[in-house]
Amino acid sequence: MSHKTAHAESPVPSRAVPLERLVVMANQIADFFSPYPPARRAEGIRNHLRTYWDPRMRQDLTEYIAAGGEGVSPAIVEGVRLLGSGPDPKGYYGPPKA
């Protein structure tokens, strides 16, 4: 996954979903997982982004976070960090795994 900050000085161009909307969607996901302890919360977010989001949306969010990530919930930052390294890359339903 690219962590280049080529777009750091200007907003990252949107590939699929406008960034503003992407951030709203991501933060809604963070709100849902907020009652879980930090490690499970991050894993729940990772699993959700991995299995439900088009890769372009994940990439836009990842690059936006790398470029500062203004307005993105800290829980999302933790979840995005786990992308590509989770316990079950194919995805699962149910509570986030411990």
Next chain:
Amino acid sequence: MANPIIPDKSVVTTCAYCGVGCGFKAETHQGRLVRMTPWKEGKANHGHSCIKGRFAFDYYISDDRVTTPLIRASIDDPWTLVSWEKAIQHAASELRRVQAKYGTKSVGAISSSRCTNEEIFLVQKFARAVLGNNNIDNCARICHSPTQFGLSATVGWGAASQHFDSILQADVIMIVGANPTEGHPVFGSLMKRRVRQGAKLIVIDPRRTETVESAHIKADVHLSLRPGTNVAVLDSIAHVIVREKLYNEAFVRARCEWDEFERWTEFVSSDRYAPEVIGPTAGLDPELIRKAARLYASGPNSAIYYGLGVTEHSQGSTGVMCLGNLSLACGMLGREGVGVNPLRGQGNVQGGSCLGSWPHVFSGYRFVTDDEVRGSFEKDWGVTLDAEPGLRLPNMFDAALAGNFRGMFIMGEDPVQSDPNQNHIIEAMRQMECVVIQDLFLNETSKYAHVFLPGSSSLEKDGTFTSAERRVNRVRKVVEPLAGYQDWEIVVMLMNAMGYLATYDHAGQILDEIARLSPAYKGISFELLERIGSAQWPCDEAAPEGTEVLHREKFPRANGRGTFMLTEYVPTAERTNDTFPLLLTTGRILTQYNVGTQTRRTQNNRWHSEDVLEISAHDAHIRGIRDGERVKVSSRFGCTELKAKFSERVGSGIVYTTFHHAETRINVVTSDLSDWATNCPEYKVTAVEVVKVASEQTAKRAAKKKREHVVTA
């Protein structure tokens, strides 16, 4: 001359309106449908029917039916009538041109719950195997996608746990955000029958619907909550159940993940979910929340039925999980008379969900990211498939505006009318270079289309529908397709024109492919359905004639156990304020069906010829609005005009309307907020203001608009 009302032929088929899936004998006279007679052997309806299925069938011979393919270079051009061959070749070459110019992922497909399982399966195959991406979605995105998410998370399968007849053994019936007497009338009557026999009824709904009180029935508890507070109220019910230890510990220990249950009890027993705290937030008497909780937990058989009032919220998926949690905690699963059951709005929306018309899962809700599952499809279809989730319907529109989405194949859907924030969608549609629509009629969306392929109604084709009770019913061809082809045949032609060899002699062969690739449908075939009439999935070696009640011994999860999700209440971002002080919520009426494509073209239209705004007399009086006057409804997103109707069904602060008529354009008003997990739109909560349309001039304009509509309709 032969008597035209005496049929010369009768074919048993399945109604294509709501998700109940009533069996009918479709009776024809000299090749024309003259009567739909409810079929006594139909396992969902036992000889009953509603006024849609029984009478609203003339749409199929409406003068508006398009029977010749149409193409045009630009949406500003008039349509040109062309041959099937030319239309298919044009659609194929244009979709390929767009892909060559903007990339493989710049196009997608939408299937419809008005289509058969076979057609839905074929459209997702078309997207994945022919277009080469997972940009495939279906209309459940905007209704029950949270059901799939929320029930999969807790009980394992996103489908009703029961068969409809199970309600006759329920002692307590909890209806949440649904109005079966209007939306699912035949099931509504069954429910009323059980209530008359003495079952207790809990209704959770902002409106005082017919389900709350009508002839011979009255709810024991009606929680008329403020729109948008479902999760708070359901968590509060759980709070009471946990604090008062009303849960079924033996069931949870034997059947569920105990650790997750403990976490959940700790979570919901927090003081912040006490009825005294949630009551004022939701506009409810705390004692009523307690009463509902005690009644539900007391059973002995309590059954939950819910509708779009649960799902169409920014916390839709969370709301469904709340229902899964409650039924598990109280042991209300795995036998007759209990369960958690989505009331599906469209005839085949369960089929749409089951059969992989989703950007993230194949049939059977199995992830596209799962190598083993994907491998089974690759082997059968002979192509390499995309291992990443595709775009969801609302994200396709977003991507169109971002410049990365330029072509669509839409079968049987009208997103411009049915999807929220209409202006945003129209803007996105205008960006497309190739929109191919397969439908019966030109509609709001076809205004932005380049190819129109005339489809077939459910009376003109063979296949199956899967109803809300997981029942796979046969759809049989009653009359010949008016435009010459069954819908699945058109998709097959398009697949071949785009270079993918597809050969099916009849729809049953597509069902065989579904059975081969989807474990829950493994035993289902035309032969089985001919023999036993219908079958509820899962249907396999263990259950060769299907399964009426799910979860009898274990849950379809890896460890076989049900589980609990933590369901924090997060208020929607859509709030009332001084400018938009009322909450608008939308729904359906008995005589009409969804966007009205079919029912508006029948005599049923006389019962409900326009959408009206239900408003409480109090809210109307302080705005100087009289009953029957035209009003303007405005939100942060747009405004429209319609007629006000005083109603005691809505409380002060809430207004309600239906979305059956295109000219109402109510989805210009609805917000673009959506469910956190699935992007299912939040149709049920929009902050609005309502003002009287005073000037005579405006009234004249409205009258003129209406006259014009009558002329063109």
